Amino acid sequence: MTITQTPVAEAVRLTGARRVYGGGDQAVVALDDLTLGFAPGTFTAIMGPSGSGKSTLLQCAAGLDRLTAGTVHLGGVDLGALNEQRRTVLRRDRIGFVFQAFNLVASLTAAQNVELPLRLAGRRPAAAAVRAALAEVGLADRAGHRPSELSGGQQQRVAIARALITRPEVVFADEPTGALDTAASREVLGLLRAAVDGHGQTVVMVTHDPVAASYADEVVFLRDGRIADRLGGPAGLPGRAEQIAALMTRLEQR
């Protein structure tokens, strides 16, 4: 007797994704016919050697960049079919984004940075909601401070509060802990984990750190713009940090 698994509706899906930078002799294939989906309510880590196309994957999946070929579906909507204006609105409503650095608008306070997506959507941010979002990342007392008055870890937590305030379906994070020490990293990762467990959001995170990757449900390894390996997934628990590190080393040496 065969068990037919009903296909899970995916939060994000890339099909035959290809992204080529430049042209002619200097063309670089950053994504090479890559097909990958992220199920709702999961935490996926993307790993791989430098230049393997991790950031490109994230940016294309989030609709920040366009594919050369292939499609991206976000909650069933084909991003390639939308114009810049509609793509932006969709991104605003359904996606949060956290980068490694330069996340905040320097002239705005922490609270103003957090309420920015709401204001851009034309909604008046409730002061309580903003306060709650900052409290959730442990920065309730820093609401009035500007980015230059915050530490790197604190800036990163403000960025996460901002990414989460609209309760987006998917949060993309590109090396969110890259510039942080162990303790600060742990806080940031805990926040992302909580978004998945507590609110059923989908998180896709690029990282170089096996310990960070071990917070995820699944780890996808990229090399030369293709999927080289996977750990965990819907069926199993994520591997432990040592196991992930060993796989990484193998991939880098090959």
Next chain:
Amino acid sequence: MTLASVRGRAVSLAGTFAGLALGVALIAMSLLVYASAQPRPPERLSAAPVVVHGPVLPDASGIGDGVRPWSADQAQALAERLAVLPGVAAAVPDRSFYAQLVVDGRPVGDPEDAGAGHGWPSAALGAYPLTKGTAPDADGEVAAGAATGLAVGDRTTLLTGGGPAEVTVTGLVDGPGVYVSEQAAARLSPGVAAIGLLLHPGADPVAVAAAARAAAPDATVSTGDERAALEPAQAAKTRWLGTQLLIAMASLAVFVTVFVVASTFALSTAQRRRELGLLRTVGATPRQICRMVMGEALLVGGAGGLAGALLGVAAAVPAARLLADWGLAEPGLRIRPEPLPVLAAVLVGVGVALTGAYAAARRAAKVPPMAALREASVEAKAMGLGRWLGGGGALALGGFLAVRTATAAAEDRVNSALFAAMALTAAAALLAPVLLPPLVRLAGLPLRGSRGAGAMLVRAETLAAVRRTAATAAPVIATIGFAVLLSGMVATMREAYPAGQAAKLAGLTIAVPDGMPGLPATAVTTGGRSVLPTRVYAGDVSVAAFGTTGGPTSVAAGTADALDIRVGDSVTVTFADGLTEQLTIDKITPDGQVDDDLILPQELVRQHDPSALAPSLLGADPTALAGQPGVEVLDAKAYAEREGAEDGRLLWLFATVLIALSVGYTGIAVANTMAMSADGRRPDLGVLRRAGATTRQLLRYAAAETLLVVVLGAGLGLAVTVPPLLGMAAGLEQEVGAPVTLRLHWPVTTATMLATALLAITAAVLATRRAARRAASG
């Protein structure tokens, strides 16, 4: 959001604000002075609440309107009819003509005023009382202003259009002007342009005016400010000159403000790519980004506009005084506090801010979200389609205007050259991203082998951020461009006119008036050639006419059009004495070739305008003129220089005002863009410091880079002035009929270049020092 972003960029917006405030102040000031300088009723008619006069006819050239006079008989009949109207105490035919008294051998009074003489009855229209003696009642009697220093009973010489005559001062009057008997006035000016009505106490001017309209249906009846139609021709000319300067100032202010706003906004957009990208990733749509930048422009424009309005109102009073001192406004010009010009200036300021920011806003909206993710923001394509189109269009327009400058009429030439230079400056600024890189490479060639990091860094920085380099070079192009253009224009004209005159008149002796507005008949009849200007009225226009001996009767094309006449047609003209003649037109001359619209036989002018004065006498006989007061005999060269002196003075005045204005103004933009540019590179400075650069080295690199930009900008600025100046030289050559070479005014040119370089380097070094300190500390 816009508010917050404005707050965050106070430094970069300060320059835009200052530029805008200054621009709006200039526009507000120009408009206020212009509005206040509108024609006013002459003081001379202050006691006549109602004035009945002939139709006010426009001049084809637009400089001054003219009131068509009645003949002596018509005026007399009309005055008799008006005198019996209820409420009217007296109807006084008012005559104005050339008259000047000689004191201690020299003519006294305004040497430009050809209308100071009146019949005695006119003194009542201004309620000028006789303070001593009796009114002039016969030939050889005169009442003089107390200010002349003459006393009752003095014998002196009276100069009129007919020549000098011995007179006795019979009375002194408390007011301006020279008064002769009514009969003498009727001989010097048979025509009457206006009849002033003196009213009984308590009579209502409005009722009297209505009655006058009924009694004289063909005449124009003016009360209150309407009497401004009777202002002296000299006042209209002065106002016209002043208006030219005000127009030039206001249009330069608009252009330079757009330019300053556009370049600072372009620079700030280029510098904010990462921040804009971040906003895009967080969900700002392109439209929202565009609106945000435009919102900034609106805020800065509004604030700058308000500050500028206050500044402009404050500056209007001293500006009016200055204009009056320069002879470009009536001495009594009082600034009226009118809200409309100020409001208009503020609106122009806001409009200008939005126009200037528009291109930058469009570009900001195109910043991709990815810009937030790149470590250092590398610029996208330097030249967009819009920039190519705008630059190409401005280049074509500038070229066209430069060519047109060569064929423009004399009075349009300066403005045409100015507009050509504006268009070419805009073209150079827009095309700078294409023009600069090859120039930078060229400038770098001799330094290729150098050991230090300086040459490499400067070259790389200017080339990697072509748009930023272009934005910083733009105000330099404008500064140098305007200074070179304006000073070059004046230098070229100052040389061309006297040279042309001297060549035409070589070998002749020329008699000119000294201390009076023109030469009287007695001087002209001693021999030699002269022309006699007067004003005639044909159809519905007032025409500047010129009496010559032995030429064809000809009319300028523009006037011929206005009158709808062709060669061979005959036309009825009314002369200054109110009588008419039939003239047959022999020839139609192209516009702009001669100053006057109608050329006719000199005997006709003499016959109908006894007060006409000749501006000069060519081939004069010095011995025959020896006894004449107020006549000077010169050779061709001295004459050409004397003639050129007044025009030259005005030209220098215009040029100095405009140069000071545009250079002071673009100076703000230069300092601002340099400071912004240094400030925006704080991260790079931090990297350089960590790589081992000393502060001193950083400052040296900043200075070198700034110097390079200034040199390149100055080169382009010089280049944009050449076509308009060549066009101008070609036009002048046509006009004066002598070879004219393009002249640059080197003292002004080099001084502007040095000042710009000094200002730019100071601003860049100070900003870099501040940025380097901050980069080091955080």
